[in-house]
Amino acid sequence: MQIRKKIISLALLSSSAACMQTSLAQDMLKPDMGKLTATGGVSQLEGAGGGGLTPWALITGYGTRDSYGANAHYTQVNTQDYSLKTYGVAVGIADRVELSLASQEFTGSLAPLNALNIKQDIFGLKVKLAGDAVYEQDSWMPQIAVGAMYKRNKGIGGLGALGVTNVKQLGAKDDSGVDYYVSATKILLEQSLLLNGTLRMTKANQMGILGFGGDKKDSYRPMLETSVAYLLNRKLAVGAEYRMKPRNLGVDNEKDYYDVFLAWFPSKNVSVTAAYATLGDITIFNPKNQRGWYLSLQAGF
Template identity: 75%
Template sequence: MPPIFGHAVQRFALLLAASLSTGAALAQVTPDMGKLTATGGVSQLEGAGGGGLTPWALIGGYGSRDSWGANAYYTRVTTQDYSLDTYGVAVGLFDRVELSLATQDFRGSLAPLNDLRIKQDIFGVKVKLIGDAVYDQDSALPQVALGVMAKRNKGIGGLGALGVTKVTQLGAKDDNGVDYYVAATKILLDHSLLLNGTLRATKANQMGLLGFGGDKGDSYEARLEVSAAYMISRKLVAGVEYRMKPRNLGADNEKAYYDAFVAWFPSKHVSVTAAYAVLGDITVFNPVRQRGMYLSVQAGF
């Protein structure tokens, strides 16, 4: 982990321990749905609460600081040559801590990678450090959270005829890795605007689907991710996202991700997000900029 994240880790650990120490009383607390509609965000591709591509400092679920909330989601992204299914669950504790589990299932559809299949599991923890994106309207201070994503790549399927069964055979240094991030989110209610900036320390190739580190680099790099969203109404939000990526693999000239999205919140129990996403090139074996539709459904409380 790079030094830029070191000063926040101790506070992260203390806040996480303090929040989880109240877990014994969790069963006695009824979810109160106390947060404003849409202020938990949607489920991001790696399971954290935020936008579709990048985590925000918001804590998932609608539980207030005296309660808890949870959600489950399913997301499908389809491009010209690939598809990505991701699904999982997240729990928000006392509007302070978020725990998430996600599985990603990546498939190819065009030769020579039409039988390609890669799966990855992700466990995430996010802790709010300072600020409140909603209630601190008289302050310029955003809500700030520190997060960790532990990722386990489960290998490569469909390329056995080529003798490739692990991401390390494509040049990755490891098939497991950890991302660290700091997110800052500000909601400007008077302007119906949400702004977010996330700084992620990562060695992940294509979110970890192609492993971690590689022949071109094996050090943590800080990468910026930004989001802006406009609240058209209390139930409809539109926005854009941009996510920088590392370039560790000679076999993958990785490019930034970006999208334009619309999220609909018919109630606090359900949300639907649609987006047009651009995911850049994915491996030199199919050097075409991948773009297509993103659709996500989230249900919870």
């Protein structure tokens, strides 16, 4: 009788332990969404977590160091003569590593480039090295991260009648390339202020849409990118960005990018960003300063 009771007790203990393990495993699989609202940033044009034009040192998503986060985004930019669509996904792991995948489609709307269509895929990796932009408020040390973006241009559509099907025919040296960058981000909670600086080593023409390197220059050079954002409240931020650009191509008098933006975070699952952007000249065929609206939707956890 006693042996039977012991067997039953052991079985109950084993069952209880199995249930606890299952519950623990389920908890580990759930994203904790423990970061403060807006501290995952929004989705940058190339898929990384940050502002609209430039990556930040922040890791995308709302997962803490014991969890993970992920999101999907769609962005549209319209200027007088061109349209850029970007969509993709990103994952933040343990608030330390970020992986992103984005696709861009660039089209023209004004002759002689009204049939223009260029597509590009971007694979991104970001790793947090030091600091914490939010929780180290007693230190001026920013959060620092390094990243890389592998970009693959998929050719030029709509200009076959002119004999142009590849960015190399416009003077670019390559149709794929890698951007390397280091970002430093600091959030000053008392001042409701975010400051970011990014130094990018790149050969990309118009982010890679017109290839990499060119007939004028074909070497990596440092490009400065900056962002500043002011949190009006916990759900609304206003800010501005600046991004230097290389000038490698004779057919593209490339100019630096600027924008002013308004980002709304109704919840940790959704963000909407609207901006007015100045993208400068894009090719000598439509030589005017391209300005227009930028709208981005991000959903995730």
